[in-house]
Amino acid sequence: MILFPAIDIKNNKCVRLTQGDYDKETIYSSSPADMAMQWKNKGAAYLHIVDLDGAKTGTAANYDVIHQIANEAAIPIQIGGGIRSIEMAGKYIQAGVSRVIIGTAAINDIDFLKEAVSSYGEKIAVSIDARNGYVATNGWTQTSDVTAVDLVKELETLGVQTIIYTDILKDGMLEGPNFAELQTINKATSVNVIASGGVTTVNDIKKLKEQQLYGAIIGKALYDGTLSFEAAMEGEANAG
Numbered sequence: 001m002i003l004f005p006a007i008d009i010k011n012n013k014c015v016r017l018t019q020g021d022y023d024k025e026t027i028y029s030s031s032p033a034d035m036a037m038q039w040k041n042k043g044a045a046y047l048h049i050v051d052l053d054g055a056k057t058g059t060a061a062n063y064d065v066i067h068q069i070a071n072e073a074a075i076p077i078q079i080g081g082g083i084r085s086i087e088m089a090g091k092y093i094q095a096g097v098s099r100v101i102i103g104t105a106a107i108n109d110i111d112f113l114k115e116a117v118s119s120y121g122e123k124i125a126v127s128i129d130a131r132n133g134y135v136a137t138n139g140w141t142q143t144s145d146v147t148a149v150d151l152v153k154e155l156e157t158l159g160v161q162t163i164i165y166t167d168i169l170k171d172g173m174l175e176g177p178n179f180a181e182l183q184t185i186n187k188a189t190s191v192n193v194i195a196s197g198g199v200t201t202v203n204d205i206k207k208l209k210e211q212q213l214y215g216a217i218i219g220k221a222l223y224d225g226t227l228s229f230e231a232a233m234e235g236e237a238n239a240g
Helices: 033-039 052-057 063-072 088-094 110-125 147-158 179-188 202-210 229-238
Strands: 002-010 015-019 020-031 047-051 077-080 099-102 125-131 134-137 142-147 162-167 192-196 217-218
Touching: 002 033, 002 052, 002 063, 002 192, 002 229, 015 192, 020 033, 033 047, 033 063, 047 052, 047 063, 063 077, 063 088, 077 125, 088 099, 088 110, 099 110, 110 125, 125 147, 134 147, 142 147, 147 162, 147 179, 162 179, 179 192, 179 202, 202 217, 202 229
Parallel strands: 002 047, 002 217, 047 077, 077 099, 099 125, 125 162, 162 192, 192 217
Antiparallel strands: 002 015, 015 020, 125 134, 134 142
């Protein structure tokens, strides 16, 4: 199972938001590039980066620093946040990004998603944010009548190979992931499932690996010291 340290970028700084609230941010570093190297040096094999400004504006707001990380980190990175056109997806991939994550646009603009998958294949991932098992869109402000499981099955038929599943009610709360929902989705599809939201303890990581998840994103727990990346990697390595 791949462990992805999360780097959320806002105004060219590494921050964390509480449950996606832009008014509840904590700044952890003035240099996301330095933070990327820190996680690499601790043994990270892959980084998860979110352009929070891009998610809000639909532009590649922090492109320069993301390009810098892609060039300097020398490990794969996946990037999400405001990627709503084939041009922007291509721009990131040309910059050296290994995987581009499409969020709300994957639901609102199915033609864009089809074109992205047709053009870039496994380099395209889809982020699914859910509340009580139902897909949420538009910065978590709207909950649809589509279940996450049904959406994943549909994405699989379109050729999507990787999804990032975030349980909104767990994100940033340090209360553990929604194991039941993750297991349901993972069993319902052959798509690679990356867990996001609430990953807090070594036991969380062991349980996700036992559920045969493809990956787990760790954010707030790393930054506030609840969990060290070294302990997380050791837990993953020792899980059954």
